[in-house]
Amino acid sequence: MEFLHRAVTAGDIANVEILLNKGADVNARNSHGLTPIYIAAESGDLDVVNCLINKGAEVNKGNIDGYTAFHRATLNCQLHLMKFLISHGANVNIGSKDGMTALHIAARSGKIDIVQYVIGQGAEVNKETIDGYTALHHASERGQLGVLEYLLNRGADVNKCDADGCSALYIAAEKGHIDIIKRLTRQGVDVNQCNNRGRTCTCTAAWNGHLDVVRYLIDRRADFKSCDNEGWSPLTSATWNGHVDVISFLINQGADVNEGDKDGWTALHIAAQNGNVDITQFLINKGAKLNKVDKDGVTALFTASQHSHLRVTECLINNGADANICSKNGNTALHLAVMNGDIDVMKHFISQVTDVNKGDSSGITPLHIAARTGHVGATKCLIDEGANIMTANDDGSTALYLAAMDGHVDVTECLVSHGADVNECSKDGWTALHKSAEKGYLEITKYLISQGADVNISTNEGWTPINIAAEYGHLDVLKYLKTNGGDLNKGSHNDDTPFLTAALHGHLEIVEYLITQGADVNKGNNVGRTALRNAAWNGHLHVTKCLISNDADVKKGQNDERTALHAAAWNGHLDVAKCLITHGAEVNKVTDDGRTSLRSAAWHGHLDVAKYLVTEGADINRSDSDGWTPLTIALQRKHPHVAEYLINTGADVNTIKNIGTNALHLAALNGYLEITKYLLGVGVDVNRCASDSSTALYVAAQNGHASIVEYLISQGADVQKGLDNGFTALHIAAEKGHLDVAKILTNNGAEVNKCNTEKRTALHTAALYGQLLVTELLMKKGGTVDMDDEDGWAALNLSSQNGHADVVKYLITQGADVNKGNNVGRTALRSAAWNGHLQVIKCLITNGADVNKGNNDDRTALHAAAWNGHLDVIEFLNNVNQRDQNGFAAIHHAIHYGYTSVIETLISHGSDINIQSNDDQTCLHYAIKLCYREDVHVELTESLKKISTDVYQNRLSAERALVFYLLENGANPDVKDNNGNLPIEYARDEEIRQMIFSRLPSMETTRSYLGKIK
Known part of the structure; x- marks a missing residue:
């Protein structure tokens, strides 16, 4: 396929014709995505272009980026080829994938004759690219004044903006094309127009250092104080890029040298951050406030020190900047200087600060920072200047602790040599040795011990450095600690020894080492958890095997009789469970509360473990002290695959015991249709009640499981059976708004007007909870709209009380009495007013509710609204002097x-x-x-x-x-x-x-x- 493209590139018209005659695809793209006609246009070979068109080349077919032969001819300013292509159907307005048309290309090139020709052929002057660029934008960007003039004369929209909100004037200002700007402003363009970021033309010109543009725009009344959305002004923009001539001009024009952006940063902050000492001094000379803070309390001195700009730091301090100012988090400029370890900058600050030991809001001093970041030179410098080595931060951490935390040997040695206490503890009782043991820093560990660190010191929770090393798997550190007197058997406050800790975290080498040192493999902590239980809990098979091979008791339980097998089953570690059972673990051993390993596996849905335990003889019907079996636990915890397996294996499906529910309830509750079918298939009573008097149908309806509801009814479920309070499946479906369930129930004989013990029907319930669709269904099925409950409440009153305007409107259309009161005379209007439901009130009054009708105490809706302070309702009702039977207005x-x-x-x-x-x-x-x-x-x-x-x-x-x-x-x-x-x-x-x-x-x-x- 590439042969044709090569022939076109070579201009070999004879070979081109031969290849085409042999069937080469005249419109195919090559590996670079170019068509033959595009390549020919690129070369400007009219003869080849003509040949290709005669052989069926699509003139308007683009390359992979959508650029056509006409685009290419325009780019090359080949007017004769452009005319030829137009004569053969080239579309002058076709755009590339990014929306570039021939006019856009011509405008960028600056060739006026090409622009004139393209427009003469019908090019749309204001057509946009994907980015919203018009030809005018392109001309402005490239500074093509002649093209811009012509485009304006042909109706180009000078105020049209691209996708970023930038006009042609903005782009010209950005690029510094003063002649373009002058022409556009003569056209009446607003010099204060902003882009989407709120940035003006003056701001972007200042950013890019175009002084002539800035001066011209200000002469044209441009607002040089206007800020963009982030608060950046022309002055701060010019400062960022170091344009001193623009800065000087703007200040002389009256720009506020101390104006800050949204974060409070002024020009001085910016100059100091960027290390521009000349601009810093210039701004100071022009009145910049040296100690002005941003929203975080940071001054220009902070920004200079943070970036180690020594000369700017000197300049600011020499001009009176206060080195003792604290930011909102309590940092001083010295804190920031120390962070970079720049001693020259630090020394400059130390000579100015009043307290080298000043801490931030967390109590962190400059010395803490030097120690944590590992700057030994900065550490020495601070100590020489009086830094207190033993000062702790709010967590109780000293500089030594922080140096050890991050493994800085040289800083650690420096601090100790200057008197740091190696046994000083943080608030949680950790020493530097604990930290080095945690991180595995052997060299620091050795050094601290050589300087008198206590190897058996305990944290507040009783953890020794050896226990910490065991937890994090640092055998070399642990051995060194032991060699230097560390107690391998010392436990935490929970009696967790290094051996137990290593097993819990799966550090096999440490477990093996501690066994060689005499660790008791069957000793538990204060709740009886052994190393074997710990290893099984986290699924550490290799540790489990090691412990068993060293006589760990696989049957041993902790204080509540939970064994290693319980732990493995709970967390789904099948390989560990197999290992334990293979070595004699009791599969049916129960805890003090009657829980088996199978129940543990069922709780978390570990099907593979459950299957294995059953094949090893686990009792599938064993219930715990609360009456839960593995099956009911699996259903309750929503693990249907485990439940199905247990059922298929013969689990008792009728067990109810203490929990008050059975397998059918739980299956229906969670929507497990296949399990429900199986349970009914083996004879479970479909209407059996749980201890709360609910049936499987009730709980299925409650949770909206329509397929379960339908199946239970088909198997004889009593649709009228209710709870002890008379609430039926239809009541609960109405409350929850389960329309599909309500349809199934009513279609299968559920009585729409059946009352509960409070004489409330499903319609009352649906109205009370605002379930419009269910309300509509119940009315269609024969619901009585004005039926009273035992307190005289009808559906309309209940829906009004809770502000369900849509239900209220519907019930009124069904004939509900808008002035009907309950047993104490409260109408729907008074109920709505009591709770401040203005929309319901308007609906009721529109439909004839008597605004002055009182209850049995003559209290009207207005009284009710006033009683509860509903101002909008009072304003609406407005019969302000209406009185109740007590004469109360x-x-x-x-x-x-x-x-x-x-x-x-x-x-x-x-x-x-x-x-x-x-x-x-x-x-x-x-x-x-x-x-x-x-x-x-x-x-x-x-x-x-x-x-x-x-x-x-x-x-x-x-x-x-x-x-x-x-x-x-x-x-x-x-x-x-x-x-x-x-x-x-x-x-x-x-x-x-x-x-x-x-x-x-x-x-x-x-x-x-x-x-x-x-």
Whole structure:
């Protein structure tokens, strides 16, 4: 196939014709994805192109990237070839895979005649590439002024942006094409336009150091203070790339030298980080604040030290930067300098800091950092300057501990030689020796012991260095510790010895070594766990074999009689289980609570282990002390494959015992159809009840297992059978919204209007839980829409109570009585208002609900809303002076519960502030009494805050401010209740009394008022 392409490349037209006549595919791509006609166009060979077209070449077929012969001819500016291709059907607007058209290519080339020709042939001037680039973008990017001029004259959209939000002006600014920018601005382009990142043309020009562009744009009123989405301004952008001329110009224009980005970084932070000392000094000279911090509390000095910029550090300090400032995490610049181990920078800081031992928020000092990072020079320097070797961080770790943790021998030696205590412990009791043992650092271990480290020192949990080495498998360290007096038999507080620990973690070599040193293979810890149990627990077969070969007792149980076989079965280690049984482990040994190894395997679904145990004689029907058998455990834990195996092996399917359920319940509960079929096939009673009175049908319906429900019914399950409280399978399906289950039940005789002990039907339940589709089904199946439960609640009332607007709407269409009350007269509207369900309220009122209908106490929906403080409902209902049988209006209820925002709303809607209840008390009576109640919290609104602030210097409680508010809004203090008491007579302090007295117009009026008080 490549022969044709080679002939085309060579311009061998005769050979091209021969190959085509022999059947070569004229449109095939070569290994580089190029078609013959594309190659011919690349060479500009008109004769070959003509030959190929005559032989059927597709003019518009692209190469692997979608570029056609016309694209290539345009790229090569071969106008004659372009015209030829157009005459043979070339599509001028066809795009490559990235959307490049011939016009885009021509615009980049800057050949005006090519651009003119392509547009003359119908090229779309504003056609975009995949990235949103138009021809105008390309001309701007390449600085092709002539092309740009022509494109503008042919209708190019100067404001069109690419996928990143960049216009032609933005791209020209980025590239520094001042002539393009001038032409575009004459076209009226907005010089402050931003890309998707919020970055302006001025910002990108500053970033790239185009001073002439920056100057021109600012002359055209570009906002040089505008920041992008991350808070970067033209000044910080120029600073990042070190464009000092742009920086100088912007500052002279008035740019804020101390403005920070979103993280609080200023130009000075940036210059210091990048090590640009000249710009740093320039910014300082222009007023940059040396100690300005970012959001993390970091100054420019921090950024310089973090990157080891000595000259910038010197510059900042010499100009007055404070080396003692701490970041939010407590770090100083010295901490950061030490991290890099740069001694020159460190020394500069040490001469400035007041405390070389200052720790960060975690107590980490510069010395800790030097030790942890292994900088011995920095360590020596800090010690020489007074660093405290024994200072610990918040975890109690010293520098020595941290050096040992990361294996820094030279730092460890340096610290010890300067007096570090090798036996100093962290808060959890770990020493440097514990850490070196954990990491396996033999050299550090040797050194620490040579300096007096205690080889038998214990952590807070009782772990010695030997135990730690055993846990992490470091035999060489363990041997060295033993040689130097380490106790191989010392256990932790749980009596876990190095031998037990090594077995648990599968370190065979250590286990073997400790046996040679006399380890007791059958000794357990304080709960009786032996090395064999530990190895079996984690499936360490080689360790298991080693222990057995050294007389480990395979039958030995821990204190609760769990054996190594129990452990292997629990975690599914088949090979270990086989090894143990082969060497005499008792397959049916039970724990203190009656659990067998088979039950352990069933618990975690280890089918292979379960099969093996059964073949070795495991009792498949043995139940534990709670009555659970391996079968019921497998079903409960959702391991159907284990359950199926046990059933097929003869497990007792009728066992119920203490757990109150049987295999059929568990299979139905978890949706195991095949197991359900098998159980019924062997005679299990389909209607048998569990201890909670549920049947298999009930639990299947509860969990939405439609196929199980259908099968159980086909096998005689009683669809009407309920729990002791009368709840049937249909009730629970309605509650959970299992429509398919509800359909099956109703189609098979489930009584739609059957009541539970509270006289609730499935329809009540569906409505209560907002299950619209089930509600619709039940109504279609004969549900009674206004049927009452024992409290008189109908379905509409229940759905309204819980705010299920869709169910409410549907029930109304089915004839539900919107004004029906329950036994105490509560209607659906009052229930919805009580719980603040505004959408339900609107639906009910739209459909005829009586907004003023009260319950048996004459309390309306408005009272209910006020009682619970539902402001939006109150505003909607708005009959503010409606009263209940106690004469309480909504405002009385609102005051009773301290709902200030409700009170304010009611007053704004015309509520009578002086309306009296049946006991003749007004709002003012109730509000004053509220001041002395401890069971109510009064809502502190802005109105009450303002009263307290403006009048009482912030010392007035919300309760007293409410009294003041009512008086300000016209509350009459001269109204007696039916006991003859004025509101003031309920006041127990002078502050409330003075609020009332201060509003009386004269002393004579006051005397008259006082005369009315009993």
